[in-house]
Amino acid sequence: MPEAVMPLLMFLSLFLLLVLGFPVAFTLGGVSLFFGVLTFGFDFFNLLPMRIWGTMTNYVLLAVPLFVYMGVMLEKSGIAERLLETMALLFGRLRGGLAISVVIVGAILAASTGIVGATVVTMGLLSLPTMLKRGYSPELATGTIAASGTLGQIIPPSIVLVLLGSILNVSIGDMFVSAMIPGLMLVGLYLFWIIGVAIFKPEWAPAMPKDVLEKFRSQNMGKTILEAFVIPFFLVLAVLGSIFAGIASPTEAAAVGAFGATLLTLAQKRFNFETLKSVMQETAHLTSMVFIILVGASAFALVFRGMHGDRYLSELILEANLGEGSFLFIVMLAVFIAGFFIDFIEIIFIIVPVVAPIFQQMGVDLLWVGILLAMNLQTSFLTPPFGFSLFYLKGVAPEGISTGHLYRGILPYIAIQLIALLAIVAFPELATWLPKALVGK
Template sequence: MSEMMPFIMFASVFLLLLLGYPVALTLGGVSVLFGVMTFGLDFFALLPMRIWGTMTNYVLLAVPLFVFMGVMLEKSGIAERMLESMGSLFGRFRGGLALSVVIVGALLAASTGIVGATVVTMGLMSLPAMLKRGYRPELATGTIAASGTLGQIIPPSIVLVLLGSILNVSVGDMFMGAFVPGLLLVVCYMLYIILLALLRPDSMPPVPKDAAGRSGIVWKTLLEAFVVPMFLVLAVLGSIFAGIASPTEAAAIGAFGAILLTLYQRKMTMEVLRAVMRETTWLTSMVFIILAGASAFSLVFRGMHGDTILSNAILQANFQPEVFLAMVMLGVFIAGFFIDFIEIIFIIVPVVAPVFVAFGVDLLWVGVLIAMNLQASFLTPPFGFSLFYLKGVAPKEVTTAHLYRGIIPFIVIQVLMLVLIIIFPEIVTWLPDLLGR
């Protein structure tokens, strides 16, 4: 019976989450209950030290700094300027508006990484324009929702920071490993739109020339909208990739740079600063209270030797590493239909990580695979958060059915990209190995 206790605890947490209980309270409450049952009152002497060790982790300081950077850039109006200039530049081509949404989504992912803000901004600005120009609702909504979630895989990403911390992999290596897959995903989105424009031209008509804007104004706006933010992105990622700064130090550079950029855009006011600080505090507090519950869960699970029991069971079952990887990827993908990506990171990843270590699998490769998989959790119904964000700002004629149908091709693209990375691990490991991880 004692060997079943870790899995009873795991099943209890999962069931309570599906019933709608808050993840932080569920993780903490169930962990305390099973911890007292297993270790007695001595458990309360172990738990504070475990949580304190997690809270003092220097790497995790990057989380509030990257959140601050993203929220500040979102408040600076950079997204609106990018969408306006890209729409004017590419709108005259068939499918150009959709392509501009993908490009802006990728650039915002590299600069802000705030999925909700990106989806809402592009939904408010691009969706009405695309529908007005004759784009099919399914294509317009699918493109916006998928492009808005690129911040999950394109560094700097909070998901990669958390995965690196849990898997004990350098966050800098996680950023380098996810860089090429993220760019390939953007290219695949664009190729799909171009192919669809060739096969079904009526689904995405071009913008008339008189509405596309004058080229001189477009190029001037384009330079203002892209060059300065790209300097910031290069400063953050370049300092990490070159080994000049740690991810936490680079996050501080990004936060300070975001303040300067907002001042340059003349959008900095006390109201904006208060709003940014408030949202950063809220998001950071949410992540860290879940992290505290996850630390308690991990302490109890390992204290009951759940990691050893699971590893031995998998090894004795003679599962090949490829089979176990496929099971984990399928489990994460299915879990993404029902629970949030943070919950998946803090519940499932610590349980399966020791098994991958026992198999001798590269945890950097596994981490990027999980990050790519988790990105789909923002898009998969019924609880895809990007779909909720977009539905909240979409015109009344756009139905939930349009959202669900429109996102299917992009989920298929993500799954195919996941398979491609599994078949060719070099897509992930090439850049980190080149830069000497």
């Protein structure tokens, strides 16, 4: 059997087992062990522990459980609930004001937590019934909530950016800074779409009743706004500000954020033993899921490279005379299609380690590639049939909201994300200008 066939067989075996529904983490590890022993014999077991140890002692990856803890703790604090209610009343007099408030709160929560599931569920529970009650189109309401909840994938601090930066060997701080403009651009495009809908289809996005707004204004509105916005602002400032100012590394800033979220929960009088126990259990569960997949992916990458799969792939691309643009298009298309079927973590650990050396060999800016991948991976939470944001939202949606509503509602936002992705491809400065400007290059 030709040597080049073995890496291909390994990839096909992995894909087939994932399609059949086997757990990703154990499938990655199992396929890697089988092909590792088949190719290298039992000496493979002398190599694997060193590779796993190197991954698990990576200081940068310590930011993952800390950011997860911060996000889950903030969910329990009630800050998101207060922020949503206040923002909805602030924009309530505008047509589409409720939808606008959902997008802005989604961006603020993204910069505070970065936990997509918690954000979507929180906004779904609090905003969706209100939007439907006020006469919003089910498609517009569900699409806006699902899309806004995924902003935590691109707006820092983001676990996606931490994992991508680690695998691409790019500074996590640079990844965070680079993602700011694309993330804000995406928020702006969402708002532009909602305003357009409110103008051309006003019956889909009516304004809130005047009596509700007048009641809000008469009940110490200034104090309510101040309390709702100041608390998350200081947490964002502590986390992102310390990174951008060069005071703390992303891992250290994640620790500051975790401690700050605990203090805020304490200040909101929501902190008790049950809350702490729940937060720690959820953090341990999510972190374990990420790291067991990472262990399997490390084993997979070790075997793939041991088979010279990366060399064969490079030779195939060079022989096909694929330029940078063509190869980038193929990778982005593969990531986008993979997002229909598997989670972003799996895509990062399976595809990115294979293509990163080829981009590096071509002389492509890996920071720019990382932002493109992050923006593309965000669609993995939105694309039917396995978009996790859609699952989260469907789980908390009231009766009468069908899967069809969710699918139709999310399509415009998927199109918006693809437009933003194309803009960053056409104008790389959108991702690379800010880090260079901050360091004075």
